[in-house]
Amino acid sequence: MSVSSNKEINKIENKGFQIMGISLPMFMVLTAVVLGATYMGALPKGMIGAFPLMMIVGAVLNEIGNRLPVVKDYLGGGAIVIIFASAALVTYGVLPGSSKEIMTNFMKGEGFLSFYIAALITGSILGMNRKLLISASIRYLPVIIGGVVVSLGLTGLIGMIMGYGAKEAILYIAIPIMGGGMGAGAVPLSQIFGQVLEVDPAQMMSKMVPALALGNAMAIVVAGLLDKIGKKRTNLTGNGKLMKSQDAVKEESNEVIKLDYKLMGIGILLSTTFFVWGKVLAKFIPIHSYALMIISVAIVKVLGIMPEKYEKGAFQWFRFVMTNFTPALLVGIGVAYTDLNAVINSLSIIYIVLVFTTVVGATIGSAAVGHFLGFYPIEASITGGLCMANMGGTGDVAVLSASKRMELMPFAQISSRIGGAFMLILATSLLSIFL
Template structure:
């Protein structure tokens, strides 16, 4: 037994430095080929050229961001670096204009963004435990809603007092921060806002991305402060236990599902079909197709309409897409949806105050409602508030790590998945009121 362990250790030690699971020399060779074609002007148009370029750039910037001390601990790590650095690469002409056109076309015209979102929504919801989804909807959603109402209301009030505008503060700062991260939050929100307001989604992203970055950083800092408060006010915390009576809420299954290529193919068909179904419903129901898609997937999951085998396929496909394509997608967001000059010009003292107000509002609102529903206030604030205000999965890890409550991850995931979906639906309703 010991010989086997030692062999495994030696294998791991000999693997050396890797990017995307690829050895550094091999990754460098692949990068030279792709970047060489880019600067020579022979990078193919469409997916065959855009995807490898975005994957190479995204993987490199992700590795950088996850190693920079302050950025990896407080500003979202690789995700933020990928978005802003890739935006800078095209804004300042480091990457040729032709590559920007190829990537922008792939993201918008060829639907890579929609393809990613469809996989994310369908797989994440179908991959949840059904009983957990039902229990969470009944017991946990009010905690999330309390944080959302407090965050939006307080930010709107402060925005009005400071002359920023209540509507602008809610739509462009509070909602994006509370929207469930980048891929499942800000990106579809920018698309929705762009369609309803008849503006370029890139302008929307330029307003939302700084809010997400600052909100994520502040959520992590507040999480650390809540841990310190819990040590002094022991009656406010369950030291990692969310509810005072938690036994009837089941955690997500830890069953390891064997990878099945046919199941992944089923997952592709399911996710894209749900996306098309949302588009069909939007013809008859005045709600955005993303929101209708989310509602449809949740109903199908709760009613158990889709066989478990197919649900596993959707979950496997979602995990594959999220693991392999997220850095590439973030490059596309930086290139096609982020106006760097607009981002820089949007930062101000008022903007920073409004971001902080959103995070504080989410923390107080979720903790207050949680207290009256039998939750420990600090744990409710962390999961229902801060895990809504951070940047999705990576933000959840950072917030729970800062608060020393990693055991709350299942509930953090509910905030990111179901809470993010709720924000898309809420945003649709608010847009119809404000416009």
């Protein structure tokens, strides 16, 4: 093919409507192949089959969510549509059961969620300014505690007023929502509650899961609303910057390193090795491996022992993963982690009000404390509040995607992991007080 012919094709490709940067005719061909294989039962197992299906479904739903008038402005846009629409596609049998199994195994069994979060944690922390990381971390825990105190207190008060009961509202709604997700929150909480109350932990889990699922959904919605508020009240947000003093922090190096494929390979190795190191530490320290990973990466960054070249590689890999894999990951969250029936079955007026109170309380408390400690209120409420009120790592991705602040992932993970560990201790203490 001649050079002039290639130029003509490129001109055509760059014109008109595109999805994922791909022209609509080409995208439709790719979609036909992947969906055809899905319904024929020919979709390969593992990542080779899960990736194209999740990327195509995610891209289509993302376009829809980002164009729906009310949804794009107030409900988180593409992120919330991807999660709940993909959950509906498998719940109601629009996509065959075999595809659900492939995607679920890819997310859980093959660890795609962990792979994604490892890239975001490592790259975003190593890509931060050292002085900023030190300054923000010291003042961050009070932001989390502020959100927890206001959330539990307000939910208990409203529960008492509405006749649900203050104790029940705090123990069975507020604490599960603020507990750090499913694996690190609801599961150990059900064990703690079951042991203290002398009931089957599975029974406690059935009480907690609807609150957790509905709270996660509301956290995503509130995240989208906060992004909208930030655009109108610019004094409340740093547009992805957590601290007000961050504007005055000078970059430690003005050197710009161009995109380098070898550096990205280094980034993959660094992110996955830090993840493995967190697992190793968790064998000896009773803290979630994600929290130990965050602490390890932060220590390396603060001490300045990682060559800047490697830090740039981790940052480049983080940006690549975030840009290309986020919609696909949100599909996996909807398919593998969102129980649509649990959310629907829990929809009573009192229950919804109490879940909403928990999420709003976390938002207000963390924003207020964050403001007094020098954080932007919106960023403080997203990370210290909403990322405590969602479903852990999956919720962090959804909330930050809905609020368009994915660069806050390190602080979101601090909330979900270290904050979640704090909630387990608090729950044990409250049970001894209430019972």
